[in-house]
Amino acid sequence: MAYFNFNDSVNLVSKLTPRRIWNALKVLSSYQLSKLRNKPIQWGYPISISFEPTTSCNLRCPECPSGMRSFTRPTGMLKKDFFSTTIDEISRELLYLIFYFQGEPYLNPDFLEMVKYASSKGLYTATSTNAHYLTEERAKKTVESGLDRLIISIDGTTQDVYQQYRVGGKLDKVLEGARNIVKWKKELNSKKPFVFFQFLVVKPNEHQIEEIKQLAKEIGVDQVRFKTAQVYDYENDPHNLIPSIDKYSRYRRNKNGEMTIKSGLNNHCWKLWHANVITWDGLVVPCCFDKDAMHQLGNMRVESFKQAWNNENYRQFRRELMTSRRNIDICANCSEGLTVWEE
Numbered sequence: 099m100a101y102f103n104f105n106d107s108v109n110l111v112s113k114l115t116p117r118r119i120w121n122a123l124k125v126l127s128s129y130q131l132s133k134l135r136n137k138p139i140q141w142g143y144p145i146s147i148s149f150e151p152t153t154s155c156n157l158r159c160p161e162c163p164s165g166m167r168s169f170t171r172p173t174g175m176l177k178k179d180f181f182s183t184t185i186d187e188i189s190r191e192l193l194y195l196i197f198y199f200q201g202e203p204y205l206n207p208d209f210l211e212m213v214k215y216a217s218s219k220g221l222y223t224a225t226s227t228n229a230h231y232l233t234e235e236r237a238k239k240t241v242e243s244g245l246d247r248l249i250i251s252i253d254g255t256t257q258d259v260y261q262q263y264r265v266g267g268k269l270d271k272v273l274e275g276a277r278n279i280v281k282w283k284k285e286l287n288s289k290k291p292f293v294f295f296q297f298l299v300v301k302p303n304e305h306q307i308e309e310i311k312q313l314a315k316e317i318g319v320d321q322v323r324f325k326t327a328q329v330y331d332y333e334n335d336p337h338n339l340i341p342s343i344d345k346y347s348r349y350r351r352n353k354n355g356e357m358t359i360k361s362g363l364n365n366h367c368w369k370l371w372h373a374n375v376i377t378w379d380g381l382v383v384p385c386c387f388d389k390d391a392m393h394q395l396g397n398m399r400v401e402s403f404k405q406a407w408n409n410e411n412y413r414q415f416r417r418e419l420m421t422s423r424r425n426i427d428i429c430a431n432c433s434e435g436l437t438v439w440e441e
Contacts, residue, residue, distance in 0.1 A: 103320060106292040109246055113193055113222045121145070121191040122372075129371040136365075138416035143191040143407060146373040148386060149184075150199035151176045151206040153378060157228055158265040160337045161329060163389045164200040171391050176378040178208040180398075182215055184376065188403055189219040197225040198249075199375050200389060204231035210243045217244030226251060226296070228267060232275025234282075240291065241282045248291040250276055250319070253298045255309040262302040263339070273317065280318040294321035299346035300339040333357050359432075365423045370416055374407075382406045384415060387428040 124142030132139045153173045155164040185195075195216050203209050203225050216223050224247035232240070240248065252272050254260030260269040279293055297303070297310050307324065314322045326348045327339050333356065340357070341347050349357050369385045374395075376382055382396030382403070395415055396406025406412065423429045 103292060105289045106247070106320070109290065109292070110194075110222050113220055115190075115220070117190050118145075118193050122193070125372050129366075129368060132371070132416075132420065133366050136420060138413065138420055140371065140408065140413075140416065143188060143404065144373050145192070146194035146196065147188070147192060148196040148199050148373070148375040149176065149181065149212075150201065150376065150378045151197055151203040151209050151212070151225075152201040154205045155200075155202045155228075156205070156230055157202070157267050159263055160265065161327065161339065162200075171377070171381075172379065174378050175206050176208075176212070178212055178215075180380065181212050184398065184403055185216055185219060185221075189216075189221060192221060195221045195223050197223065199377065199386060202228055202231070204236065210236075210239050210245075213240075213243040213245050217246075222246045224291075225249065227275075228264065229272040229275035230267065232278050234278055237275065237278035238282045238286070240279060241286050241288050245291040248279060248293045249296050250279075250293065251298065252276075252295045252310065253300070254303045255306045255313055259303050259306060263298065263300055273313075276317050276319055292321075293319045294323055295319055296323050296325055298325045298327050299341050299343070300327050301341050302339075304341045304343050304346065332359070359430075365420050367419055367423065367429075370419055376403070385428070387432055393426075393428065 121142045122145050125145055128139045128141035152175045153164055153171070154175070155162075197203050197209065197213060204227055213223050213225070223245050225245065226249040229250045229252070250272065251264070252260070252269075253263045254269065257269045261267055276293070276295070279291070283289070295310060295314050297307070299307070311322050324346060326346055327341075328348065329335055329337075329339055332340065332349050335357070340349055344350065348360055350360055352358050374382060374384060375386055375388070376398065377391055380398035381391045381394050382398065383391045384393055384395060393415065395411045396403070396409060398406065401409070418426060419429070
């Protein structure tokens with residue numbers, strides 16, 4: 099299954115407007131100029147934003163703050179009015195909206211209404227789900243919402259393997275949900291959402307890589323993608339998750355036998371120029387690695403998004419990143435560029 103999908107790519111390009119193209123050019127040029135001058139320069143607004151529908155989740159996955167209930171920030175649900183107000187402010191420049199940060203999006207009762215609202219603004223919308231709530235009714239409403247991309251997390255082809263990481267999950271529910279989506283795409287004659295299985299490669303499931311490809315073909319999803327696992331305590335790997343297949347691991351042993359991160363940490367990061375995350379309660383954080391929202395660059399309860407994007411906190415964070423990225427805690431376990439392998 100190829101990474102490129104014609105229909106999905108055409109759909110994404112169709113969302114472009116002159117204003118969005120101009121914004122993207124400003125963001126890209128300011129990022130390149132920042133690297134050249136070794137000084138942060140920020141033009142334009144984000145091309146992509148992640149909005150968190152909820153921190154709640156029905157599973158107990160290790161290495162996931164939501165699953166392990168290890169958050170220091172409160173659990174809650176994104177409110178529809180707050181969401182629509184924010185989208186009204188930023189939708190003319192924004193291209194790509196991800197309904198995910200932590201938690202299971204379908205637990206938010208207003209989730210699909212928010213997807214529909216974003217779609218009405220011409221945004222490319224995407225979400226990631228464990229697929230336990232994709233009943234016939236929810237699957238039909240998902241297709242009708244205009245959602246452009248649906249990522250289904252499926253980390254095993256048998257229940258015994260699947261549940262080793264997706265603790266509390268039922269593989270048959272995931273497969274049923276995937277089949278429901280595929281069915282309603284056909285019933286409604288819709289090319290959307292583009293559906294792919296995301297397989298988080300860990301040691302317990304690495305022997306099922308070929309099997310998941312075959313399973314995807316049988317069900318009729320559009321693609322399979324393989325994701326490398328972030329392990330917080332990678333030096334000790336207490337859950338024995340780091341795979342033995344090198345290309346699916348973010349880590350490798352150095353000459354002293356110590357486990358280290360593969361990726362180098364250059365003093366720049368594209369994420370800080372083109373994307374960010376908004377939590378369910380309005381905190382603006384730099385990226386998806388800040389799962390506990392420790393780096394609060396803005397607070398939309400007291401300022402607008404565009405004010406936050408250009409405030410002193412954001413400017414200072416970009417300066418620190420371009421000075422010594424290794425000293426920023428959320429960058430220490432970052433594997434930007436290594437996260438996803440496609441098949």
